[in-house]
Amino acid sequence: MGKSKVAALPGWFSLDGEPHLIGSRCTACGTYYFPVRTMACRNPACGKDDLEQVPLSRTGKLWSFTDACYQPPEPFVAPEPFVPFAIAAVELEHERMTVLGQVTGGIEVSQLRLGMTMEIVLEPLFADEATESLIWKWRPV
Amino acid sequence: MNTEIAILGVGMHPWGKWGKNFVEYGLVAARAALADAGIDWRKVQFVSGAATIRCGYPGYVAGATFAQALGWQGAQVNTSYAACASGSQALAAARSKILSGECEVALVIGADTTPKGFLAPQKGERPDDPDWVRFRVGITNPTYFGLYARRRMGLYGDTQEDFARVKVKNANHGFGNPNARYRKRFSIDEVAASAMVANPLRLMDICATSDGAAALIVSSLDFARRHGRGDAVRIAAISTVAPTFASEILEMPDLATDSAVAAEAHRFRSALPRKAYEEAGIGPADVDVAEVYDLSTALELDWYEDLQFCPRGEAARLVREGVTSLGGRLPVNPSGGLACFGEAVPAQALAQVCELAWQLRGAAGERQVDGAKVGITANQGLFGHGSSVIVKK
Ligand SMILES: [Zn+2]
Secondary structure, three states, rough: OOOOEEEEOOEEEOOOOOOOOOEEOOOOOOEEEOOOOOOOOOOOOOOOOEEEEEEEEEEEEEEEEEEOOOOOOOOOOOOOOOOEEEEEEEEOOOOOOEEEEOOOOOOOOHHOOOEEEEEEEEEEEEEEEOOOEEEEEEEEE | OOOOEEEEEEEEEEEOOOOOHHHHHHHHHHHHHHHHHHHOHHOEEEEEEEOOOOOOHHHHOHHHHHHHHHHOOOOEEOOOOOOEOOOHHHHHHHHHHHHHOOEEEEEEEEEOOOOOOOOOOOOOOOOOOHHHHHHHHOOOHHHHHHHHHHHHHHOOOOOOOHHHHHHHHHHHHOOOOOOOOOOOOOOOOHEEEEEEEOOEEHHHEEHHHHHHHEEEEEEHHHHHHHHOOOOOOOOEEEEEOOOOOEEEOOOOOOOEEEOOOOOOOOOOHHHHHHHHHHEEEEEEHHHOOEEEEEHHHHHHHHHHOOOOOOOOOOOOHHHHHHOOOOOOOOOOOOHHHHHHHHHHHHHHHHHHHHHHHHHHOOHHHHHHHOOOOOEEEEEEEOOOOEEEEEEEE
16 A cells, blocks of 8 residues: 655645646736745735735746755754755746745756746655655646 | 935944843943044043843843943933844934934944854743744745745855855855954865755855954034044935835745735835935945845845945845955955844944944955945845945045
8 A cells, every 4th residue: 555645735735637836826816925925015005905816827847956865953853864955936928926835856966957837746844754844846847 | 405414433343152241342442432532532422322132131221221331321212122123223213313413423333142053032932922933833034035035046156155155255255353253264165065054055155153343433513623623524415225125025024025915015125225326316336345244145146236346146246256255346245244243233234334334444454445435234134124324434
């Protein structure tokens, strides 16, 4: 039997169907938020309170990228031994916002270029004997 | 309305990893600033401290901590916390007191003792705290610096060699600075040989964290004149503006920018000096020397553009041509910058002002910028904090 899969950050992305980030949208001015926001819209020209939960675009353009060559400090849970990973900032065209995340395992900085199309996938962030804690990662399309 | 105040005295405790209590560093800096000003401690009417969050309760009430350490003498105290801009906010608090006539002379002070390695978040599971969340996902401070640097390479054609040039320049500048922690010259090859941390940035491209302290004695212009210091250098602007929605650039510690669907995207770093120029009634062409927050080598280049020293995308040319080196038209970070100091958060923005004061007095020794009359600082930290201070003769 496989390990059970849970969200490392519950409510930040969907675990069912095609993976996507879960955000909010102000019903008055259309501004998007990630992660989900339940309080007032932060657009100072709006200030309304009605925010609806929405799925965010699954793909975007690579705004910039880097990597983590050294193990980040806690609360990061590192595998033994630590495996460096790439990191991407991806512009969601429709939402006009940039979202950060790890790049899917095995992809190195040398394989990335600004402007590439990237898509959301779910992969383990860390795991114990029974459970895999998943997180969103960016993968070149 | 005249909004200028005088800098009567400046003082620092050298940056390093000394393993002592932050209060000790602060005392050294405060006494040095008082001696430089020729002011008896008992004359100081307001103590404006920049808080440190790493040194327990005394750090949260830094203003009172330093006032007690120097000997309670009935002055008013205040403590400011604004991440990397804490020192500038403490300075702004002192300026407000002075300009409102509530006090004539103030001590502004910041000191810190820092842990080794990455700056980590506070303990405990806090999924509502963006600073906790980003470390959970593996996003450290160098991640953001790496993203900004790579973006420059992709958009403007900057190279890792350009970034290394910034380190070489700042290492040359700080080589003779007695307050700097790292006093060693580097070649481009040595920078290139250091370990990769956050591609394209290497260990030598990224600043360390340090212990250190900086202090200023500031006063009304009238007080300065009465004490024979009518010629003291002046603070002409202190900008500590918050960002304007929507954010254009991913900022620490966020995992996403604002959405620019309904509001234009704004670049926070540019807003800080823009407000300072406006307040001082001067422009970038008037600046002779600058101290900017080089958390990374590539970030120093971003600052050149945000300070309007050159059009967007052309900063690497300034460092290649030596414009921002000592002896160039517009030296940047003559102190050696964070590259030579490492970051001591609550002291750093004040250290920048100390350096400008020495430069404008013509007292900077071998790192003197000839004939400097106007200087500007720029810094930015977490959670919408940043500052830009203009000092002039
Ligand atoms: Zn709204």
